[in-house]
Amino acid sequence: MxxxxxxxxxAMWRDDYPWTFLTxxxxxxxxxxxxxxxxxxxxxxxxxxxxxxxxEVTTDSFDIARWDRGRADLAVTDPVRRSFEAxxxxxxxxxxxxxxxxxxxxxxxxxxxxxxxxxxxxVASTTTPPGSRFVHRMEKFGYAAAAGAEAFVFxxxxxxxxxxxxxxxxxxVATLPGVGxxxxxxxxLTDYADRGATATLSVDAGTEPGTSHNVHAxxxxxxxxxxxxxxxxxxxxxAEGALxxxxxxxxxxAAAHLLADLDLETRVRVAxxxxxxxxxxxxxxxAERLDTDRVRAVVNVDGAGRFRDLRAFTHxxxxxxxxxxxxxxxxxxxxxxxxxxxxxxxxWPFLRRGVPALQxxxxxxASVPGERGRGWGHTHADTxxxxxxxxxxxxxxxxxxxxxxxxxxxxxxxxxxxDVAENLRENDYEEGMRAADIWPDExx
Numbered sequence: 428m429x430x431x432x433x434x435x436x437x438a439m440w441r442d443d444y445p446w447t448f449l450t451x452x453x454x455x456x457x458x459x460x461x462x463x464x465x466x467x468x469x470x471x472x473x474x475x476x477x478x479x480x481x482x483e484v485t486t487d488s489f490d491i492a493r494w495d496r497g498r499a500d501l502a503v504t505d506p507v508r509r510s511f512e513a514x515x516x517x518x519x520x521x522x523x524x525x526x527x528x529x530x531x532x533x534x535x536x537x538x539x540x541x542x543x544x545x546x547x548x549x550v551a552s553t554t555t556p557p558g559s560r561f562v563h564r565m566e567k568f569g570y571a572a573a574a575g576a577e578a579f580v581f582x583x584x585x586x587x588x589x590x591x592x593x594x595x596x597x598x599x600v601a602t603l604p605g606v607g608x609x610x611x612x613x614x615x616l617t618d619y620a621d622r623g624a625t626a627t628l629s630v631d632a633g634t635e636p637g638t639s640h641n642v643h644a645x646x647x648x649x650x651x652x653x654x655x656x657x658x659x660x661x662x663x664x665x666a667e668g669a670l671x672x673x674x675x676x677x678x679x680x681a682a683a684h685l686l687a688d689l690d691l692e693t694r695v696r697v698a699x700x701x702x703x704x705x706x707x708x709x710x711x712x713x714a715e716r717l718d719t720d721r722v723r724a725v726v727n728v729d730g731a732g733r734f735r736d737l738r739a740f741t742h743x744x745x746x747x748x749x750x751x752x753x754x755x756x757x758x759x760x761x762x763x764x765x766x767x768x769x770x771x772x773x774x775w776p777f778l779r780r781g782v783p784a785l786q787x788x789x790x791x792x793a794s795v796p797g798e799r800g801r802g803w804g805h806t807h808a809d810t811x812x813x814x815x816x817x818x819x820x821x822x823x824x825x826x827x828x829x830x831x832x833x834x835x836x837x838x839x840x841x842x843x844x845x846d847v848a849e850n851l852r853e854n855d856y857e858e859g860m861r862a863a864d865i866w867p868d869e870x871x
Contacts, residue, residue, distance in 0.1 A: 432690075436685070445677050449669065449677045450811065455468055458660065459664040460705040461701075465702075466638075468699075468701075469660060469701065476644040479644075479687050481687065488639070489641070489708070490638060492599070493634060494633075494705060496515050499628075500627075501608065501626065512588075513628075514592055514607050515604075515630045516579075517592065517594040518595045518598070525627045526546055526577050527625050528550055529576075531544065532551070535555075539571055545575035548580060548626055549579050550613070551579070552584055560767075570859070572603055580613075582613025589610070589803075590606075590807075593704070598708050607805075639708060639712075641712060642698065645696055650694045652694070653722060655696045655782075656826070658699060658727070659672050659710070660700070661703055661704050662809075665809075668809055670813055671809055672703065674730075674819060682824075685823060686831065692834050710777070719782050723783070723837075725785070726833070727786045730787065732823075736763065736789060738762070738765060738787075739785060740766075740767075742786070743767060744784070744785075744842065754828045767854050774786050778847060782842065783839050783840070789822065
């Protein structure tokens with residue numbers, strides 16, 4: 428390790444700027460896509476890139492259907508009359524539904540097929556069956572809608588009166604209303620469903636034309652190829668968005684400060700994108716604006732900085748796995764590898780265009796309350812007090828070293844989109860992605 432690199436890493440070890448940045452970010456109200464707070468977050472990211480000494484700091488705007496959460500009401504009407512707290516899920520349409528409550532367990536296709544949800548209000552858990560791959564909320568919603576449900580209720584598995592939120596679609600108004608309820612409410616609803624209960628669900632959410640913003644800047648030499656490092660700065664409006672994804676964008680901004688002091692052999696583009704939480708809209712816009720044939724790799728920082736140990740999703744790229752293992756060995760830091768492809772974060776618009784992708788997440792401690800599955804994320808509990816600033820600094824250092832290594836290597840093969848599609852099929856994603864209407868048209 429060179430003296431300059433050692434000095435830069437040592438300075439980051441003591442730097443209080445990542446915590447200052449996260450504090451300023453989480454002080455912003457309502458960073459949901461297209462709302463004023465999201466633009467404030469983009470401005471803060473731009474200031475962070477300028478402070479790092481990055482060049483050509485650019486803010487791009489793009490049009491979206493801005494969704495407003497409004498109010499949601501859920502009540503059991505028979506055999507008792509009882510109301511429960513609920514929050515509308517992004518891109519839920521407005522409307523009122525009356526129907527039977529039907530518990531569909533985890534919301535997998537098999538469980539939904541076993542129940543008759545035609546005309547009913549389907550109730551699904553945020554969890555996934557043990558031993559199964561992660562089944563995304565949009566898949567569960569899509570399965571229920573295809574089976575004839577009239578509404579969808581998504582109940583948390585983490586105690587603490589925490590209704591979860593999360594988008595039902597990739598940026599379009601959904602076909603039927605959906606809400607999130609707490610673990611405690613979920614326990615009541617599944618009990619009432621067993622008793623053949625009926626309920627009413629009303630949502631007054633709506634959409635209108637809006638604008639979101641991406642910020643990007645450049646570091647290193649002006650080469651034909653580049654490595655793109657991206658994280659989303661938007662968050663759900665129910666909380667501060669400290670974990671999801673305040674930590675991730677903080678890691679990228681802090682890593683930019685490090686990369687400015689490191690020797691880079693290829694241009695690095697650092698980016699903060701909007702509207703990840705409402706459908707990967709910002710990363711889609713960024714991928715469309717860039718010449719992705721010249722993007723050597725994309726590093727998506729979504730989940731890093733939250734917990735102690737780094738986890739790297741290599742998306743079925745042996746070359747990416749080699750990069751991660753080399754950096755982990757040199758830094759003497761544990762990094763858990765996850766090999767399979769998934770489409771539910773900002774690497775996806777690049778990966779499906781053939782760009783090798785790496786997602787940096789972090790390991791959760793299953794013994795700590797609120798840290799199973801998504802944990803505190805997407806709930807009122809996603810607040811700054813959950814963050815350990817040592818994780819921000821350490822993951823910024825590891826992210827910078829990974830990016831520097833990718834900028835050095837010329838042997839990272841492009842991805843064949845057909846191979847990406849085959850990996851998704853092998854891991855049983857196709858049915859769920861089709862149900863959520865996010866399976867790419869070119870693979871149909």
